[in-house]
Amino acid sequence: MTTVKETRDEQPWRxxxxxxxxxxxxxxxxxxxxxxxxxxxxxxxxxxxHDQQRLLQLLSPEEAAAVLEDIPDAQAADMIGQLPTNxxxxxxxxxxxDHAVDVLAEMVPATSEAILRELPAxxxxxxxxxxxxxxxxxxxxxIKEYLVYEQGLLVVDVLRDLEEHxxxxxxxxxxxxxxxxxxxxxxxxxxxxxxxxxxxxxxxxSVMIENPTSVRTDAGLAELHDFFEDHAFIGLPVVDDQGxxxxxxxxxxxxxxxxxxxxxxYLVSTGIVGGEELxxxxxxxxxxxxxxxxxxxxxxxxxxxxxxAVYQDTLxxxxxxxxxxxxxxxxxxxxxxxxxxxxIRELSLGVIRPRxxxxxxxxxxxxxxxxxxxxxLLLGIVAWVWQGNLALGLVVGGALAANTLVAVxxxxxxxxxxxxLNQDPALASGPILTTVTxxxxxxxxxxxxxxxxxxLTV
Amino acid sequence: MTTVKETRDEQPWRxxxxxxxxxxxxxxxxxxxxxxxxxxxxxxxxxxxHDQQRLLQLLSPEEAAAVLEDIPDAQAADMIGQLPTNxxxxxxxxxxxDHAVDVLAEMVPATSEAILRELPAxxxxxxxxxxxxxxxxxxxxxIKEYLVYEQGLLVVDVLRDLEEHxxxxxxxxxxxxxxxxxxxxxxxxxxxxxxxxxxxxxxxxSVMIENPTSVRTDAGLAELHDFFEDHAFIGLPVVDDQGxxxxxxxxxxxxxxxxxxxxxxYLVSTGIVGGEELxxxxxxxxxxxxxxxxxxxxxxxxxxxxxxAVYQDTLxxxxxxxxxxxxxxxxxxxxxxxxxxxxIRELSLGVIRPRxxxxxxxxxxxxxxxxxxxxxLLLGIVAWVWQGNLALGLVVGGALAANTLVAVxxxxxxxxxxxxLNQDPALASGPILTTVTxxxxxxxxxxxxxxxxxxLTV
Numbered sequence: 001m002t003t004v005k006e007t008r009d010e011q012p013w014r015x016x017x018x019x020x021x022x023x024x025x026x027x028x029x030x031x032x033x034x035x036x037x038x039x040x041x042x043x044x045x046x047x048x049x050h051d052q053q054r055l056l057q058l059l060s061p062e063e064a065a066a067v068l069e070d071i072p073d074a075q076a077a078d079m080i081g082q083l084p085t086n087x088x089x090x091x092x093x094x095x096x097x098d099h100a101v102d103v104l105a106e107m108v109p110a111t112s113e114a115i116l117r118e119l120p121a122x123x124x125x126x127x128x129x130x131x132x133x134x135x136x137x138x139x140x141x142x143i144k145e146y147l148v149y150e151q152g153l154l155v156v157d158v159l160r161d162l163e164e165h166x167x168x169x170x171x172x173x174x175x176x177x178x179x180x181x182x183x184x185x186x187x188x189x190x191x192x193x194x195x196x197x198x199x200x201x202x203x204x205x206s207v208m209i210e211n212p213t214s215v216r217t218d219a220g221l222a223e224l225h226d227f228f229e230d231h232a233f234i235g236l237p238v239v240d241d242q243g244x245x246x247x248x249x250x251x252x253x254x255x256x257x258x259x260x261x262x263x264x265x266y267l268v269s270t271g272i273v274g275g276e277e278l279x280x281x282x283x284x285x286x287x288x289x290x291x292x293x294x295x296x297x298x299x300x301x302x303x304x305x306x307x308x309a310v311y312q313d314t315l316x317x318x319x320x321x322x323x324x325x326x327x328x329x330x331x332x333x334x335x336x337x338x339x340x341x342x343x344i345r346e347l348s349l350g351v352i353r354p355r356x357x358x359x360x361x362x363x364x365x366x367x368x369x370x371x372x373x374x375x376x377l378l379l380g381i382v383a384w385v386w387q388g389n390l391a392l393g394l395v396v397g398g399a400l401a402a403n404t405l406v407a408v409x410x411x412x413x414x415x416x417x418x419x420x421l422n423q424d425p426a427l428a429s430g431p432i433l434t435t436v437t438x439x440x441x442x443x444x445x446x447x448x449x450x451x452x453x454x455x456l457t458v
Numbered sequence: 459m460t461t462v463k464e465t466r467d468e469q470p471w472r473x474x475x476x477x478x479x480x481x482x483x484x485x486x487x488x489x490x491x492x493x494x495x496x497x498x499x500x501x502x503x504x505x506x507x508h509d510q511q512r513l514l515q516l517l518s519p520e521e522a523a524a525v526l527e528d529i530p531d532a533q534a535a536d537m538i539g540q541l542p543t544n545x546x547x548x549x550x551x552x553x554x555x556d557h558a559v560d561v562l563a564e565m566v567p568a569t570s571e572a573i574l575r576e577l578p579a580x581x582x583x584x585x586x587x588x589x590x591x592x593x594x595x596x597x598x599x600x601i602k603e604y605l606v607y608e609q610g611l612l613v614v615d616v617l618r619d620l621e622e623h624x625x626x627x628x629x630x631x632x633x634x635x636x637x638x639x640x641x642x643x644x645x646x647x648x649x650x651x652x653x654x655x656x657x658x659x660x661x662x663x664s665v666m667i668e669n670p671t672s673v674r675t676d677a678g679l680a681e682l683h684d685f686f687e688d689h690a691f692i693g694l695p696v697v698d699d700q701g702x703x704x705x706x707x708x709x710x711x712x713x714x715x716x717x718x719x720x721x722x723x724y725l726v727s728t729g730i731v732g733g734e735e736l737x738x739x740x741x742x743x744x745x746x747x748x749x750x751x752x753x754x755x756x757x758x759x760x761x762x763x764x765x766x767a768v769y770q771d772t773l774x775x776x777x778x779x780x781x782x783x784x785x786x787x788x789x790x791x792x793x794x795x796x797x798x799x800x801x802i803r804e805l806s807l808g809v810i811r812p813r814x815x816x817x818x819x820x821x822x823x824x825x826x827x828x829x830x831x832x833x834x835l836l837l838g839i840v841a842w843v844w845q846g847n848l849a850l851g852l853v854v855g856g857a858l859a860a861n862t863l864v865a866v867x868x869x870x871x872x873x874x875x876x877x878x879l880n881q882d883p884a885l886a887s888g889p890i891l892t893t894v895t896x897x898x899x900x901x902x903x904x905x906x907x908x909x910x911x912x913x914l915t916v
Contacts, residue, residue, distance in 0.1 A: 036685075045809045046817075255717060294789065297788070326783055330759050371752065
């Protein structure tokens, strides 16, 4: 029996499939309950699209939302986007507002718009507001689940509200509530302990903490990181430029956003663009996104390689150069991408800014000369020894040395320029870098070879 | 005067340099106090190595530690590693244990060992223990700053301890203390409110929560992520396999570790290996690390390109093929790296495991055939139209199509194999992938060309 159990644990989707087949809701809930978050994600990704839909429809909206909270946003969007919009909306309402918006943001606009229209007015307005902010700002990652009271209320009013709405507030942090004036401007923060210990007939304005610290909706992740680094708060109210309270941002939300940005940097730099790709997502969408990146690259590659076509005579005379062209292309790309990565990392840590151009150029210049000499020497010796021609060694080694310098200067500078232009450095640096360094490298090798063609053909 | 102020804000290191020069400690503390964490990091990175040392020595150990908390670990390690070991140790003691260990881990072993030996016995033992765990396990990211009491103590004893040691406990979470038996085994968790409301002469064992949830020191990040995803705790006690209490792990520490892993994945995949690189670090260390990666790559490149040397006769006959070799090499690398990135992402989300080989192969197989056909057609048409030779289009297009399939199958599978062998997929996948796809791509083009050399030379 152990084997059977192990098989089940290893492939929990088999059990889930059977339970969906038999519409056995109680068993299904029990099976899901026993799975960890990542086991749930793995199991769901193994179900057919049809079973995924059936699963969400068999479960209550609350249970369905609990499943969606365990799986990646992109997969949740894929699953819920297949449901009838009213069923989808019923589940969305059960998700925390920040999570619901993350899922909506992963959908194609037509689908998310259709679901939004089915949401109750208040949830719809909240979701639309959250979607209107950049996802890398306080507005984009704040939550809407917090307590807010008008400052004119009495302590007894607030206590009664807490009692009456206890079930609705179960997921809220009740230790702090946020106090606003008649226009919705943030005026204070009220601690539960101060409320409980206060005279019941005084106003909450008299027991709240006045002039609380807050951040603006458009505060970026770097600013939020700094703030939580410098203060021990776990959450902060978020206001607009009129001081109106719009949400609360948690320390954990900033950490999660930083993790997401780091993941995106990696994915985008490798050509996974337009959002996360999971192999459980629809094939056409996945293939289309990968191709959109690849076709741009193939065109850039053709442009770069057209340089070689111009020098076909030189190449005919020294055919062995064809061996070294891909090496110089690839190695320059490697050196340049290291410099890109260091610049992106330094930008995200805040130790450089887009205008710190001279410093990066200087640092990478020394690096380019040094590493260029080492790599050029290495490749030059390989070429010399292998082909028994010193001139060949000097040509390919010299070209690689010079092109390494070009690559690291360009690689170091590109992220600063792109960030300065408000473009994503991880997305565009790679293709621009390799196109330029390919062309430059080919030109260097083939021009040097043309100049010394007599020595090369000894 | 506004301009001067703006200049200062933009380049706060100028002011800091003056204050170091004048040994003006009070002004220095004030200047640093006004900077945000990332402004501090940026300013420190602009100081000369000499000024960085003077700064740490002018400040009290507490103030120096506060500065180090604001800057990246790699830079902190660089700065503190330059100090006399007793001065370094005095500052390390002031850092939270988990942070101190992160900084020590960034140093060369001789330096960290010298500093460790200068630490007081208790701090030294703590740091050595934390350093002994893998940084991606509970042991590697837990904290040592928590309250622990033996279960036989009376409520009054604990209250007296809290009162007596209040200054030492100021950074601890006093809401929870951890209760152990005489051997140090975790037996309970004591909430402050239960302590305060308890009879003073009862034992804490009678008011603690028994059998508390805990994790083992070797629990990985995925397991910890799942745990905090499934439970609302902010912290958890960490025990070894004998149940002995070793530390406390915070939800925020798990989030930070995930962010660090994502950053490392990006850096390592671009060839920044052996730890973080900041341009403020020593040049030889930075250059050496970059070169260690580049020299391996240049050798792999030479191996791959040696395939071309074997086919020099074919290449001489159809010289235009030299234009397409770098394109096929680069494009196959792009397609393969997309598959690598998706596999690494799915592994880190837990939706695939190293043994889910067949699924990845199947999914990437369909992708490879589709994208291969599209890219092959595109490049084939370009070659045909450009050079006016249909056979050339068929050869380069066919080779790219076939090699795209090879690249995505290999790219999808490599991270699973490497993870299964406990190797870092981000580190090794790229070089292995590009070497194999380069060789395979060159072989495909040149063999096809050799077979159809008559049609190609029309």
